[in-house]
Amino acid sequence: MALLTAIDDDIRVVRMPALETVQPTAKALLQPISVDDLLNRFPRTLTQHSQAEMAALIEGKSVLVTGAGGSIGGELVRQIAAFSPASILLLDNNEYALWSISLDLSERYSDLRQHQILADIQKRSSLEHVFDEFRPQLIFHAAALKHVPLVEESPCEGILTNSIGTRYLAECARDYGAEALVFISTDKAVYPSSVMGASKRCAEMYVQRLDRQARAGRGGLRCVSVRFGNVLGSTGSVVPLFQRQLARGGPLTVTHPDMTRYFMTIPEAVGLVLQAAQRGTTQNRSEGDESELEQRLRSGSIFVLDMGEPVRIMDLARQMIRLxxxxxxxxxxxxxxxxxxxxxxxxxxxxxxxxxxxxxTEGLWIVTPEVPEDEAFMVLLDRLEQACHDGHIRQALALLEEAVPDFVSKRPLGAEEAPL
Structure with a gap:
């Protein structure tokens, strides 16, 4: 204590760790790694023109963000709040995550009206109560189960959240008069090899089907799907894992030396999601514009973020060690x-x-996906929902394969599994 009181206030004092706990890698803690350094390019930022368009989309409106406590959901909340919504609804089923983003929002935007909603999108009745009470106009749907191996272990939970929960949310948005729903999809929905990817692809198909119906009727809920790859630093992703392994002295674990992934920073991805939301919910920018772009926008295309070149996970691990x-x-x-x-x-x-x-818009592509138009797809969704609620894993996976023909489950389906 005498030392602390004797030294000048400008001198920084730190506590030295016990010598028996010091590792050769302790110096890594003195050199924090910037996520941007791992991208090997400059992240994109919103231009002034884009910011004005975002303000026109969001200002004065009631906005609901699902999965608000997650990495993408939390950044959506922060960027949306900057455009002066009338209110923002934070929905998550994780109590601590919801409290954390609410506290962060209060500190950044103390005058913004917010509501914290502890709810699970698997429960239609909970969503109906939210829409009946708050009547959100814009919905950004980031809630999902995203960890591929964990969803493989609990496929019914993954399907109920990613596919059926998305359907519940979209139908509530439609029935309660919302203007638009923005659905966060994933590159794992393309030629899916996992339940996570297939369940997101199933949701993509449903959301785009709903959007085309609204556009054909020239009214109703607009649905905007945005597909992108991995984001650097998100909860449960490889970068926090490597940082944790680095702090413990290694080793860093890589699943395969040739594995690659697309990467983008969280703020960059969310900025492009907001631009996609604006572009997907507005009419022609110029009267009489019949360009291919405008025609495809009217047909209900999916937005895909330009992720740059894929990165080898092995190279990423080496780069983090060097940084x-x-x-x-x-x-x-x-x-x-x-x-x-x-x-x-x-x-x-x-x-x-x-x-x-x-x-x-720089960084945005659109694609025209195949969308099931007949009612057989909706019957499949009804059966899939029931199978998952009943815990019939074998039946649920077979129905998911039928709904998403590109998907073949790796889980053995030879014997009936007991309901969970």
């Missing part, structure tokens, strides 16, 4: 653990027949 001031394989080992259930070595952002087209 920490250490040497790969000498100071920190890298261990190959094997590809996990449902994972692919490479991801793709487009189906072959989707004909990607650049929009007039």
């Amino acid at each position: 920490a001031g250490l040497r790969p394989e000498r100071d920190i080992a890298i261990r190959i653990t094997g590809v996990r259930e449902g994972e692919k070595l490479t991801e793709t952002l487009f189906y072959k027949g989707e004909s990607p087209l650049k929009t007039d």
Whole structure:
């Protein structure tokens, strides 16, 4: 205590760790890694023109964000709040995550009216209560179960959240007069190899079907789907895992030396999601514009974010080690653990027949997906919902395969499984 009181206030004092706990990699803690350094390019930011368009979309409106406590949902909340909505509804089923984003929002925008809603999108009645009470005009749907191996272990939960929960939310939005719903999709929905990807693809198909119906009737709920790959630093992603492993002295674990992924920063991805929302909910920018872009926008295309070039996970691990001031394989080992259930070595952002087209917004593409028009798809969804609620895993996966023909479950379906 005498030392602390004797030194000048300008001198920084730190506590030295116990010598028996010091590791050779402790110096990594003195060199924090910037996520932007891992991108190998400059992240995109909103232009002044784009900001004005965002303000026109959001200002004075009631906005609901599902999954508000997550990485994408939380950044959506922060960026939306900057455009002066009348109110913002934060919905999440994680109590602590909901409290955290609410506190953050209060500190940044103390005058903004917000409501914290602890709810699960698997429960239609809860969503109906939210829409009946608050009547949101814009909905940004980020709630999802995204961890591929975990969803493989609990497929019914993944389907109920990602597919059926999305259907509940979209139908509530439609029935209660919302203007637009923005659905956050994933590159794992393209030629899906996992339940997570297939359940998101199923939701994509439903949302686009609903959007085309609204556009054909020239009214009703507009649905905007936005598809993109991994975001750097999101909860449960590889970067926080590597940071945790670095802090513990390694090794860093990579599933396969040739595995690649598309990456983008969280603020960059959310900024483009907001631009897609604006572009997907407005009419022609100029009267009489019959360009291919405008025609495809009117047909209810899916937006796809330009993710740049895919990155090898092995290279990412080596780069993080070097940014920490250490040497790969000498100071920190890298261990190959094997590809996990449902994972692919490479991801793709487009189906072959989707004909990607650049929009007039930098970083945004649109594709025209195949969308089921007949009622057989809706019957499948009803049966899928019931099978999942009953815990019949085998039946649920068979129905998911039928709804998403590109998907083949890797889970053995030879014997009936007991309901969960």
